[in-house]
Amino acid sequence: MxxxxxxxxxxxxxxxxxxxxxxxxxxxxxxxRSWMLAGHVSQLEQPGSYFLFELGSESVIVLRDQEGELCAFHNHCRHRGSKLCREAQGTLGKTIQCPYHAWTFGLDGALRAVPTMSEVPGFDAADYPLHSAALTNWEGFLFVNLSRDPQPFADALPGLAGRFxxxxxxxxxxxxxxxxxxxxxxxxxxxxxxxxxxxxxxxxxxxxxxxxxxxxxxxxxxxxxxxxxxxxxxxxxxxxxxxxxxxxxxxxxxxxxxxxxxxxxxxxxxxxxxxxxxxxxxxxxxxxxxxxxxxxxxxxxxxxxxxxxxxxxxxxxxxxxxxxxxxxxxxxxxxxxxxxxxxxxxxxxxxxxxxxxxxxxxxxxxxxxxxxxxx
The missing domain is CATH 3.90.380.10 (Naphthalene 1,2-dioxygenase Alpha Subunit; Chain A, domain 1)
Known part of the structure; x- marks a missing residue:
């Protein structure tokens, strides 16, 4: 050609x-706004395994949850913003706990445990899940998009369609x-x-x-x-x-x-x-x-x-x-x-x-x- x-x-x-x-x-x-090459699926072989994708001021936890699903969340607590995971990669248990005030999230991002917040009138844990990030698995390569409204992966990288x-x-x-x-x-x-x-x-x-x-x-x-x-x-x-x-x-x-x-x-x-x-x-x-x-x-x-x-x-x-x-x-x-x-x-x-x-x-x-x- x-x-x-x-x-x-x-x-x-x-x-x-x-x-x-x-x-x-x-x-x-x-x-x-782009789909960024973040890693490979082999980095997440076991439930609870994770790695961080970090770019500029942004940090994203890419993980495999207890059901074996791949997902990604912004690496900050919904309480005061503390980073949840500090190591570049590792294995979590069944939850992610904030090191500051012990707010605890499931690997699906849901807020599971919140010390003393029951004393706050009107507080509902369901209102404070982790912020999710867009994640795509293409032929084992994992891509993260930091946009709140990302362009569909197939439209953003059409040259990959049907190849390799x-x-x-x-x-x-x-x-x-x-x-x-x-x-x-x-x-x-x-x-x-x-x-x-x-x-x-x-x-x-x-x-x-x-x-x-x-x-x-x-x-x-x-x-x-x-x-x-x-x-x-x-x-x-x-x-x-x-x-x-x-x-x-x-x-x-x-x-x-x-x-x-x-x-x-x-x-x-x-x-x-x-x-x-x-x-x-x-x-x-x-x-x-x-x-x-x-x-x-x-x-x-x-x-x-x-x-x-x-x-x-x-x-x-x-x-x-x-x-x-x-x-x-x-x-x-x-x-x-x-x-x-x-x-x-x-x-x-x-x-x-x-x-x-x-x-x-x-x-x-x-x-x-x-x-x-x-x-």
């Missing part, structure tokens, strides 16, 4: 990386997790992921396994962008030695075994589908100039349980590649915040960056930029 051209398009201007107004607008119009079922990702389990903090704006992380123009120079090992022109974009407009790259060794994978570190995933077809599929999910992360494993990157903006990236390597549980299983070749390969990329992103950030910076032209190998920028501008609203320039 021929990618949409980037002819005549330029990179984002300096204001998109330094403006407090734009940073605040990104939260209001993008992060707090053959990887049976809901069955996979994370073998390794790595966290990175990158001294760069979150948009530069997306830009870096979305092109291999830099691969011959920055990633010689990666470029040897998948030459930078061995690519095709089958999604080139909208919130989901990307496509496959062909490996030189169709029986290999993206590892330090170029060979698979686990058996081919059960549902992957013969025509798919020699490819790696890379997709960005606006505005929260990336999914990479390999023959033998799947990678999930989540990008969490910490400030205008700092981004946390959480990376997990997901394998089939049978592979993980097999004697001699060793994910290190895949982990070491992508840890090396990630660190090379984060250095590039941090170095680019130091340039785009310069007072002398002027947007440069995109090459034909950067059509996905131009598509990301179009999606970003649509989501942000051009009136924000126009009002700032007019002022």
């Amino acid at each position: 021929q990618a949409r051209t980037s002819f005549g398009q330029h990179t984002l201007g300096r204001e998109y990386f330094v403006s407090d107004e734009i940073w605040n607008a990104e939260h209001e119009k993008i992060f707090y 079922r053959q990887w049976r990702t809901a069955e996979l389990r994370a073998a390794v997790r790595r966290e990175y903090e990158v001294d760069a704006n979150w948009k530069l992380i997306f830009h870096n992921f979305s092109e291999c123009y830099h691969c011959p120079l920055a990633h010689p090992h990666l470029n040897k396994l998948t030459p930078f022109r061995n690519s095709e974009n089958d999604l080139d407009e909208g919130p989901v962008l990307g496509g496959p790259m062909w490996m030189n060794n169709r029986d290999g994978s993206m590892t330090m030695g170029g060979e698979r570190c686990a058996p081919t995933l059960p549902g992957v077809t013969d025509s798919e075994r020699g490819k790696v599929y890379y997709y960005s999910l606006f505005p929260s992360g990336f999914l990479s589908f390999h023959p033998d494993y799947v990678m999930m990157h989540r990008a969490l903006p910490l400030s205008k100039d700092r981004t946390r990236v959480v990376c997990e390597w997901l394998f089939h549980p049978d592979s993980i349980a097999a004697p001699g299983f060793d994910p290190a070749p895949a982990v070491e390969f992508w840890d090396l590649t990630n660190r090379q990329d984060w250095d590039l992103c941090a170095n680019a950030h130091r340039g785009v915040v310069s007072l002398a910076w002027e947007p440069g032209p995109y090459s034909e190998l950067e059509s996905q960056l131009a598509a990301f920028d179009r999606q970003y501008r649509r989501a942000l609203g051009e009136e924000v930029i126009a009002s700032r320039r007019a002022g």
